[in-house]
Amino acid sequence: MGYSVAIDGPAGAGKSTIAKQIAKKMNFIYVDTGAMYRAMALFFIRNHVGADEKEKIETVCKEAKITIEYRDGEQVVLLDGENVNGLIRTEEVGNMASATSVNREVRKKLVSLQQELAKSAEVIMDGRDIGTCVLPEADVKVYLTADARVRAKRRFDELAAKGETCDIDKIEADIIDRDYRDMNREISPLKQAEDAVLVDTSCMNIEEVVETIMELIRKDREA
Numbered sequence: 001m002g003y004s005v006a007i008d009g010p011a012g013a014g015k016s017t018i019a020k021q022i023a024k025k026m027n028f029i030y031v032d033t034g035a036m037y038r039a040m041a042l043f044f045i046r047n048h049v050g051a052d053e054k055e056k057i058e059t060v061c062k063e064a065k066i067t068i069e070y071r072d073g074e075q076v077v078l079l080d081g082e083n084v085n086g087l088i089r090t091e092e093v094g095n096m097a098s099a100t101s102v103n104r105e106v107r108k109k110l111v112s113l114q115q116e117l118a119k120s121a122e123v124i125m126d127g128r129d130i131g132t133c134v135l136p137e138a139d140v141k142v143y144l145t146a147d148a149r150v151r152a153k154r155r156f157d158e159l160a161a162k163g164e165t166c167d168i169d170k171i172e173a174d175i176i177d178r179d180y181r182d183m184n185r186e187i188s189p190l191k192q193a194e195d196a197v198l199v200d201t202s203c204m205n206i207e208e209v210v211e212t213i214m215e216l217i218r219k220d221r222e223a
Contacts, residue, residue, distance in 0.1 A: 003028075003122040004137075005217060006130035009144035010190060011094070011178045012151030014201055014209065015126035018144065021210045023124050026217065030075055031068070031117050033127035033134065034097070036110050038088035039066045039079045041096035051099035058105040066110070068117070091174070098178050101128075102185040128182055131193035140220050141196035142213055148175050150202045 005028070007015050016032055023030035043064040049056050067078045076083050087093070100106055114134050117123060127134065131141035146154075152172035159166045182190040192198060197216060201209050 002119050003139055003221075004118045004135050005124040005140045005142070005213075006135045006138035006193075006196075007124065007126040007142045007144055007213070008128060008131050008190065008193070008196065009126075009142075010128075010151070010175070010182065011098070012155050012175055013144045013146050014154070014206070015144050017206060018209050018213065019124045019126040021206065022213055022217075025210070025214065026122075026124075028122045028124045029070060029117070031114060031123050031125040032075055032077075033110070033114055033125055033130065035075070035077045035085070035088060036066055036068070036113070037097040037101045037106070037127075038093050039077050039084050040064055040106055040110065041093050041100055042084055042088055043079055044100060045093065045096055051096055054103065057100055057103050061103070061106045061109060064109075066113075068113070095174070095178075098181055102181075102187055104187055107187060128190040129188035131196050132191060133188045136193075140213075140217050141193050142216065143192040143196040143198050144209070145198070145200055146202040148172055148179070151175050 005022070007019050009015050016034065019032070020030050022028065040061060044057065044060065047060055049060050065080050069076045069078060077085055077088065111134055114125065118125065118135055125135060131138055131143070149172055152168055152175055155171050155175070156166055156168040179190075199209065199212055204212075
C-alpha cells in the first residue's frame with residue numbers, strides 16, 4: 001500500500017529542495033515530476049522541435065524514453081538511457097518545459113509513469129498539478145509558494161554560486177511570466193487543491209519549511 005505526499009507551487013518556490021530533504025529524513029522515495037518534464041524538454045531541444053510546434057511535439061514525444069531509477073535513495077532521470085540530471089536545470093530547458101508541458105500527449109505520457117510510482121511505495125512528489133490531477137487522493141497535500149521577488153533572488157543566488165552571469169530583474173520577469181502561463185493553461189493549470197495546506201516560504205528558511213511539512217505528515221499518520 002502506498003503513501004503519498006503532494007507538493008505543488010509556482011516556479012522557484014523551493015519545492016524540489018524541500019521535497020528532497022523530507023524524502024531523506026522520512027525515508028520516502030522522491031519523485032521530481034518537473035525533472036521528467038525537463039527531460040522531455042531537453043529531448044525536444046536536441047531534436048530541434050520549437051515550443052510552438054504542437055503537432056511535431058505530439059509526434060516526437062512518443063519517441064522519448066524517459067525513465068527513473070533510484071541510486072542510494074536519489075532520483076536519476078534517464079533520457080534514452082543517458083543520465084541527464086546535470087543537463088536539465090538550465091533556463092532554456094526550464095522555459096521549454098513550461099511551454100511544452102501544456103501539451104496533452106506530453107502530460108499523458110508522463111502522468112501515467114508518475115501514478116505508477118505512487119501506487120506501491122511511500123513517495124513525495126512535487127510539481128504544478130500533483131494534488132489536483134496526478135495524485136488527487138494524496139494523503140498530504142501542500143501548496144508551497146513565495147513572493148516573486150524572493151523566488152527571483154533565490155534563483156539569482158543559485159546561478160551566481162555556479163559562476164553564471166545573470167540579471168535578477170529578468171529572472172523575476174521570467175518567473176512572473178511562467179506563473180501566468182502555468183496558472184492559465186488549459187490542461188491541469190497550477191492552482192491550490194481545496195484540501196492542500198498553504199505554506200508561504202517568503203520569510204522562512206529551508207529548515208523551517210521542512211519541519212512544517214514533516215509535522216503535517218506526522219499528524220496525518222497519527223490520525
